[in-house]
Amino acid sequence: MAYFANRVVAITGAGAGIGRELALALAGDGALLALSDKSAQAVAETGKLCAALHSEPLVTTLDVTDRAAVLAHAAATVAHFGRVEALFNNAGILHVGGVAESPFRDFEQVMDVDFWGVVNGTKAFLPYLQAAERAHVVNMSSAFGLVGVAQHGPYNAAKFAVRGFTDSLRQDMRAAGGVVRVTGVYPGGVLTSIARSARVAPGIDAAAVARRFEERVARTGPAAAARTILRGAARGEAKVLVGLDALLVDLVTRITGSYHERVLDMVFRS
Numbered sequence: 284m285a286y287f288a289n290r291v292v293a294i295t296g297a298g299a300g301i302g303r304e305l306a307l308a309l310a311g312d313g314a315l316l317a318l319s320d321k322s323a324q325a326v327a328e329t330g331k332l333c334a335a336l337h338s339e340p341l342v343t344t345l346d347v348t349d350r351a352a353v354l355a356h357a358a359a360t361v362a363h364f365g366r367v368e369a370l371f372n373n374a375g376i377l378h379v380g381g382v383a384e385s386p387f388r389d390f391e392q393v394m395d396v397d398f399w400g401v402v403n404g405t406k407a408f409l410p411y412l413q414a415a416e417r418a419h420v421v422n423m424s425s426a427f428g429l430v431g432v433a434q435h436g437p438y439n440a441a442k443f444a445v446r447g448f449t450d451s452l453r454q455d456m457r458a459a460g461g462v463v464r465v466t467g468v469y470p471g472g473v474l475t476s477i478a479r480s481a482r483v484a485p486g487i488d489a490a491a492v493a494r495r496f497e498e499r500v501a502r503t504g505p506a507a508a509a510r511t512i513l514r515g516a517a518r519g520e521a522k523v524l525v526g527l528d529a530l531l532v533d534l535v536t537r538i539t540g541s542y543h544e545r546v547l548d549m550v551f552r553s
């Protein structure tokens with residue numbers, strides 16, 4: 284039987300991309316799903332696709348930056364299913380732009396969704412997860428949570444913050460008895476709508492960003508990404524790298540130390 288069968292699993296940002304594929308894979312595995320997304324229409328569509336796989340998800344319109352709503356969603360999930368055993372803090376946005384050109388508001392917006400969204404979700408669900416026999420928190424960072432790159436200051440900052448938060452949480456949970464296992468996920472380029480809906484700093488050509496991402500960066504499909512994430516989460520892995528590009532970034536940053544910027548520049552420019 285699949286690991287998540289009959290477990291109650293909450294997924295944020297379940298209306299598109301990796302979140303939707305996580306939902307479909309988990310529905311196929313017989314998990315009980317609490318799906319949420321900022322877009323009511325998108326999450327309703329994911330709900331319908333899951334229902335076609337004989338899953339009856341709880342579908343909620345939820346902005347992860349709205350702390351009160353996230354707290355209410357966690358309570359509503361437990362009221363509906365009686366328990367919750369896994370949380371995938373997946374909702375996120377991409378931002379492209381240099382530090383000098385990006386207004387403060389861009390930094391705040393990316394931190395609100397990509398970092399505070401993860402904190403809000405984790406703290407809202409944690410009391411219920413700790414009451415389970417075994418539970419999981421799975422936080423989406425990025426390969427850009429492993430390496431800083433030009434033109435990604437706000438996104439790098441948020442994804443590095445998620446990594447530190449996740450690593451600290453894991454050790455807290457281990458010290459608390461190991462009921463809650465904590466996984467950080469570091470995808471390379473995954474072919475989703477993330478670049479099409481990215482925020483960009485003034486002067487950046489949004490259409491060119493999306494084109495470059497889709498033609499040159501995104502090498503992994505979202506369904507394959509979801510499978511890799513679920514396998515790692517089920518094993519309780521601390522760190523899940525998604526795609527060869529993420530594996531390469533991780534290896535190069537660890538092996539070459541402070542030279543990694545030059546090495547990665549050569550690899551990705553070629």
Ligand SMILES: NC(=O)c1ccc[n+]([C@@H]2O[C@H](COP(=O)([O-])OP(=O)(O)OC[C@H]3O[C@@H](n4cnc5c(N)ncnc54)[C@H](O)[C@@H]3O)[C@@H](O)[C@H]2O)c1
Nearest residue numbers: 296298299300301321346347374375425472473475476477
């Ligand atoms: N696609 C990639 O290449 C890639 C690489 C590394 C990390 N990631 C991370 O994976 C996660 C999923 O990304 P994706 O590629 O599937 O993106 P996507 O844009 O395809 O889907 C993201 C979903 O999150 C939702 N969302 C956005 N802001 C929200 C908010 N404030 N509250 C609730 N929902 C919100 C969107 O409506 C959308 O349905 C993100 O955290 C992203 O940073 C993606």
